[in-house]
Amino acid sequence: MLVNRRTVRIEWGDCDPAGIVFYPRYFAMFDASTSCLFEAAGWKKPDLLREFEIVGYPMVDTRAKFILPSGFGDDIVIETRIAAFRNSSFDVEHRAFKPAAGGEELAIEASETRVWAGRHPEYPQRLKSRGIPEIVRRRLSGGEGAAHGV
Amino acid sequence: MLVNRRTVRIEWGDCDPAGIVFYPRYFAMFDASTSCLFEAAGWKKPDLLREFEIVGYPMVDTRAKFILPSGFGDDIVIETRIAAFRNSSFDVEHRAFKPAAGGEELAIEASETRVWAGRHPEYPQRLKSRGIPEIVRRRLSGGEGAAHGV
Amino acid sequence: MLVNRRTVRIEWGDCDPAGIVFYPRYFAMFDASTSCLFEAAGWKKPDLLREFEIVGYPMVDTRAKFILPSGFGDDIVIETRIAAFRNSSFDVEHRAFKPAAGGEELAIEASETRVWAGRHPEYPQRLKSRGIPEIVRRRLSGGEGAAHGV
Amino acid sequence: MLVNRRTVRIEWGDCDPAGIVFYPRYFAMFDASTSCLFEAAGWKKPDLLREFEIVGYPMVDTRAKFILPSGFGDDIVIETRIAAFRNSSFDVEHRAFKPAAGGEELAIEASETRVWAGRHPEYPQRLKSRGIPEIVRRRLSGGEGAAHGV
Numbered sequence: 011m012l013v014n015r016r017t018v019r020i021e022w023g024d025c026d027p028a029g030i031v032f033y034p035r036y037f038a039m040f041d042a043s044t045s046c047l048f049e050a051a052g053w054k055k056p057d058l059l060r061e062f063e064i065v066g067y068p069m070v071d072t073r074a075k076f077i078l079p080s081g082f083g084d085d086i087v088i089e090t091r092i093a094a095f096r097n098s099s100f101d102v103e104h105r106a107f108k109p110a111a112g113g114e115e116l117a118i119e120a121s122e123t124r125v126w127a128g129r130h131p132e133y134p135q136r137l138k139s140r141g142i143p144e145i146v147r148r149r150l151s152g153g154e155g156a157a158h159g160v
Numbered sequence: 161m162l163v164n165r166r167t168v169r170i171e172w173g174d175c176d177p178a179g180i181v182f183y184p185r186y187f188a189m190f191d192a193s194t195s196c197l198f199e200a201a202g203w204k205k206p207d208l209l210r211e212f213e214i215v216g217y218p219m220v221d222t223r224a225k226f227i228l229p230s231g232f233g234d235d236i237v238i239e240t241r242i243a244a245f246r247n248s249s250f251d252v253e254h255r256a257f258k259p260a261a262g263g264e265e266l267a268i269e270a271s272e273t274r275v276w277a278g279r280h281p282e283y284p285q286r287l288k289s290r291g292i293p294e295i296v297r298r299r300l301s302g303g304e305g306a307a308h309g310v
Numbered sequence: 311m312l313v314n315r316r317t318v319r320i321e322w323g324d325c326d327p328a329g330i331v332f333y334p335r336y337f338a339m340f341d342a343s344t345s346c347l348f349e350a351a352g353w354k355k356p357d358l359l360r361e362f363e364i365v366g367y368p369m370v371d372t373r374a375k376f377i378l379p380s381g382f383g384d385d386i387v388i389e390t391r392i393a394a395f396r397n398s399s400f401d402v403e404h405r406a407f408k409p410a411a412g413g414e415e416l417a418i419e420a421s422e423t424r425v426w427a428g429r430h431p432e433y434p435q436r437l438k439s440r441g442i443p444e445i446v447r448r449r450l451s452g453g454e455g456a457a458h459g460v
Numbered sequence: 461m462l463v464n465r466r467t468v469r470i471e472w473g474d475c476d477p478a479g480i481v482f483y484p485r486y487f488a489m490f491d492a493s494t495s496c497l498f499e500a501a502g503w504k505k506p507d508l509l510r511e512f513e514i515v516g517y518p519m520v521d522t523r524a525k526f527i528l529p530s531g532f533g534d535d536i537v538i539e540t541r542i543a544a545f546r547n548s549s550f551d552v553e554h555r556a557f558k559p560a561a562g563g564e565e566l567a568i569e570a571s572e573t574r575v576w577a578g579r580h581p582e583y584p585q586r587l588k589s590r591g592i593p594e595i596v597r598r599r600l601s602g603g604e605g606a607a608h609g610v
Contacts, residue, residue, distance in 0.1 A: 169342075171338070171341070171342045171345065172341065172342070172345060172355055172366070173338045173341050173342065188321070188323045191321070191322065191323050192319075192321045192322070192323065195321065195322060195382075204383045205322055205382055205383050206381065206382060206383040207383070216322070231356065232345075232355055232356060233354045233355050233356040233357070
């Protein structure tokens with residue numbers, strides 16, 4: 011399975027008056043981490059949308075457990091992978107880690123279900139789910155090309 | 161049980177290039193809705209923090225199911241209530257509705273678990289959970305005073 | 311001149327670790343205030359875009375002077391008006407006020423220049439400025455219809 | 461003069477329904493860029509606050525001119541430097557560049573005035589400006605230590 015790890019700096023503006031991350035900001039970081047996973051598989055988001063004629067992969071269900079807080083100046087590592095593919099939807103898992111003595115500690119566990127969505131053919135204001143292309147499944151599963159950043 | 165309903169206008173800046181709300185923004189709306197519930201019970205957030213000597217009620221676990229998308233210019237109604245109190249943590253439920261023919265449709269269901277937290281007595285940089293005061297439980301449960309916006 | 315006044319509640323999530331509004335959030339409030347001014351003139355933003363076939367009125371220049379800080383739980387009043395119209399661009403002024411003994415105090419002064427923009431006819435990925443319709447000028451200047459929320 | 465350059469990836473969630481950056485997000489990027497400049501001078505923001513017993517350097521005046529738009533997937537380079545120091549306030553300049561044939565093009569010019577602020581000695585809820593320490597001026601001016609990331 012393709013796994014993407016990236017380091018995210020917690021900024022002053024990500025934090026609330028208690029001095030810790032305002033949790034909606036974590037979801038923005040996770041959304042960007044999902045984009046990074048696709049990029050590791052070979053498609054920057056604008057390319058993904060153009061190549062497969064979709065408008066995005068909107069969220070239908072997400073959950074996050076916040077285990078350790080972080081504050082401005084901290085660097086966290088977000089590790090992202092696909093947990094499951096279905097016909098037109100897929101599950102993503104994120105785990106965020108903080109540096110700790112002798113390694114790193116799990117700070118957040120999050121999961122999300124997204125749908126592969128194009129414009130509705132009859133009502134262009136609406137979105138409509140589409141089948142996820144085989145090449146997308148294969149690369150995000152760590153098969154052909156993905157590991158090499160094709 | 162005390163229930164707070166409020167209308168939230170979806171702004172241009174809440175929306176992504178697909179024209180629908182960027183979902184982390186919903187969590188910011190829900191966070192404000194929890195504040196509104198406390199305010200309906202008698203405490204604006206700064207007053208709550210001052211009166212009970214806490215630094216906040218940080219999130220430990222949250223989940224949201226997005227059923228219907230919304231776009232800029234839409235008004236959604238967010239309905240918020242406490243689902244459970246434990247010694248030092250509590251669960252909140254939010255339901256967001258969109259206007260529909262003959263009433264309203266459920267657009268989002270969200271739940272959250274938060275902890276009642278003060279400064280750690282020995283390590284002021286850290287937070288420490290505290291018992292939730294009886295008056296807070298009572299008012300948020302819709303008992304004494306709350307319904308009247310005391 | 312048409313003037314729109316609206317009250318904005320400062321939320322916990324708008325504030326930084328110093329306990330005051332993280333200033334980029336003010337710009338999001340001002341952006342929404344500009345939408346409100348158009349709505350007071352008769353067009354919710356999605357209607358404005360549809361009726362005049364534009365994609366928005368992107369910002370080209372903005373400035374803000376922050377005179378008094380605000381914190382979570384504060385209510386500020388934002389007053390918005392058009393300062394000038396040119397052929398395809400216009401200037402907006404915002405003034406934010408905080409309640410004070412005997413009235414209100416000026417907390418922020420902001421100005422912005424925006425362009426009336428459609429899709430470029432040849433390169434749909436690009437924006438292209440357009441002439442601002444006469445009806446828009448008239449209503450935002452406080453002429454026909456505007457004061458009555460047509 | 462110490463100059464910090466950093467690359468910022470424009471994310472899907474930074475963009476609005478027109479597909480370009482929602483401009484308040486640029487101010488969040490600039491705020492982080494100012495932190496990066498201090499870090500290049502030797503102080504991560506939490507260290508800066510601790511060492512000099514300040515609560516931050518809140519914004520008093522900022523302006524940005526948006527010359528070229530950017531969209532999700534774009535990488536911009538933000539170049540940040542101090543433009544002036546006064547007793548208890550300082551000016552910062554940011555310039556954002558986009559890659560272009562044969563080099564890069566100026567996309568945004570921004571300036572900001574910030575105040576060096578501690579807690580008010582008598583009213584801890586308020587902020588009070590303080591004199592900027594000589595070591596801060598020296599390092600941010602590119603003198604002692606700064607260029608080496610001390």
